C-alpha cells in the first residue's frame with residue numbers, strides 16, 4: 341500500500357468527478373464559448389460575492405496575472421518571506437511584471453497590519469520603489485498550513501485602503517482555511533481586490549485555478565492570461581472537475597485536518613521528534629533529532645513518502661487519497677519507530 345504524503349496535489353479524480361468530466365458540455369474557451377468554464381467562473385464569482393472570475397491552468401499563473409493587474413514595472417509588492425509568489429513561482433514577479441518584493445518576516449507565513457504599514461515606502465520619496473500591492477497567503481504553504489483570523493485581514497485591508505494599495509489573496513488552500521476557521525467565501529470577497537483559489541489541491545481536480553475579482557480590475561485579466569500562454573480551448577472538462585470538487589469534495593477537508601492533528605499527536609510522543617509545529621489544517625511540519633534523509637529513506641522502504649524541507653525539518657500533507665486505512669497503518673508505523 342503506497343502512502344503518499346508529499347502533497348495534496350497528488351490527488352486523483354474520484355468516480356463522481358470523472359463522471360462530471362465525461363458529461364461536461366464544452367466549447368472554445370478562448371472565444372469564451374465553453375459553457376462549463378463559464379459556469380465555473382460564474383459560480384465562484386457569485387460564491388465569493390464578486391463580479392467576475394477567470395479560469396487559469398495553474399495557481400502560479402493566476403497569482404502572476406493578479407500581480408500584473410495590480411502593478412506597473414518598477415513598483416514593489418509586500419509579502420511574507422515565505423510567500424509562494426516570491427519563493428515558488430520561478431521569479432515570475434520580476435520576470436512577468438518587473439516588480440520587486442519587500443519581504444516581511446511574519447509568523448508561520450502570516451503578516452500583521454503593523455508590519456505592512458512599516459514596509460510601505462513613502463510615495464513622495466522618489467528614490468525607493470513605489471509600493472503598489474500587498475499579497476497574503478491563506479493557508480500558508482511554507483508556513484505549514486497556518487490560517488488567518490478575519491480581524492487580522494481586516495486591519496491589513498484598512499492599511500491598504502489608507503495607502504491606496506491593492507490587496508491580493510493567494511488562496512491556493514483557502515478551502516482548507518474556511519473549513520478550519522468556519523469562515524465563508526464572502527468574508528474574503530469583501531476584503532480582497534483579487535483572490536486566487538486552486539481546484540487541484542485538496543479539492544482533487546486534475547488542474548485549474550480561478551482568479552476572482554471585480555470587473556474594473558479584472559478587465560485586462562484575459563489579455564494577461566493570453567500573454568502568459570494560458571488561453572485554453574475545450575477546457576470545460578477540467579472546469580467541470582473543479583466545480584465538482586467545490587460542490588462535493590470541499591466539506592470533507594475536515595477529515596484531512598483531523599488526520600493531520602492525529603499524526604501531530606503521535607509525532608509529539610516520539611523520542612526523536614524535537615518539535616511539531618502547530619497544525620491548523622492539513623500540513624504537518626516537524627523537526628527530528630536524527631538525520632532526515634535517513635528517516636525519509638526508512639519510511640520509503642515501507643512505501644510511505646514525504647518531503648524534507650532541509651535543516652532537519654520534514655513536511656507531510658494529508659489529502660483525499662490518504663484513506664483511514666492508510667492513516668491507521670501510518671500511525672502504527674510511526675509508533676514503532678525508534
Ligand SMILES: *Cc1c(COP(=O)(O)O)cnc(C)c1O
Nearest residue numbers: 398399400401424477481510512
Ligand atoms: C500550490 C500553490 C500555488 C499554485 O501552485 P501551482 O502549482 O502553480 O498551481 C500558489 N500558492 C500557494 C500558496 C500554493 O500552495
